Amino acid sequence: MENILLEIFHEICKYVSPKDLYSLSTVCKRYRKILWLTHSMKCQNIWKTSRQRCLTYPNLPPPNGWNEDWPEQKYIWFTLLSDKCFICKDRLLEKFHDRCWEFRVNCCKDCFDKCAVRRRLRRGQPIQYFWTKDIQKAYEEYKGLGNEEERQDWVVKMQRKVQRFLQEIFDYKLQDTVEITRDLQARLISNNHHQRT
Numbered sequence: 001m002e003n004i005l006l007e008i009f010h011e012i013c014k015y016v017s018p019k020d021l022y023s024l025s026t027v028c029k030r031y032r033k034i035l036w037l038t039h040s041m042k043c044q045n046i047w048k049t050s051r052q053r054c055l056t057y058p059n060l061p062p063p064n065g066w067n068e069d070w071p072e073q074k075y076i077w078f079t080l081l082s083d084k085c086f087i088c089k090d091r092l093l094e095k096f097h098d099r100c101w102e103f104r105v106n107c108c109k110d111c112f113d114k115c116a117v118r119r120r121l122r123r124g125q126p127i128q129y130f131w132t133k134d135i136q137k138a139y140e141e142y143k144g145l146g147n148e149e150e151r152q153d154w155v156v157k158m159q160r161k162v163q164r165f166l167q168e169i170f171d172y173k174l175q176d177t178v179e180i181t182r183d184l185q186a187r188l189i190s191n192n193h194h195q196r197t
């Protein structure tokens with residue numbers, strides 16, 4: 001009986017929007033336990049089906065990320081629900097403008113300036129931003145390697161990883177741009193409509 005109820009609950013959840021799934025997960029410990037599993041295929045499937053059924057954005061699958069595959073819950077939180085700076089917790093007014101796929105944070109300008117550094121890696125190349133914590137972590141990893149050969153391999157591996165990651169975030173930024181444009185169009189149409197009526 002218990003299992004049948006659980007199956008029914010799973011099925012119902014697939015018709016609930018991701019935003020409401022979030023609310024539902026805060027109702028009680030039991031719902032939270034069911035909806036909060038990040039490595040369960042069944043749970044990921046609920047969120048995926050809900051996202052595909054109820055939303056037009058985001059429609060790409062969750063990103064692979066830098067060091068971890070993103071679960072559906074994190075993806076929804078990052079793209080739709082989070083409205084505070086991940087670092088200082090102040091409210092963000094421009095959710096797309098303050099989104100930083102490169103460093104996996106939504107953050108205000110002040111925090112960005114504190115956490116990122118500007119560097120030109122080689123002469124003639126454009127200035128790039130780097131997240132200080134990422135640099136420290138990479139440096140520790142590099143320092144911990146035993147010999148020159150291992151370091152060379154590590155550099156090649158990192159270069160490939162950066163390439164893959166940059167391609168990936170390009171797709172997600174493009175997805176954001178399409179959504180911003182759609183949102184803008186909808187607002188223009190709505191404004192026109194109000195002016196006429």
Ligand SMILES: [Zn+2]
Pocket residue numbers: 085086087088089090107108109110111112
């Ligand atoms: Zn901040």
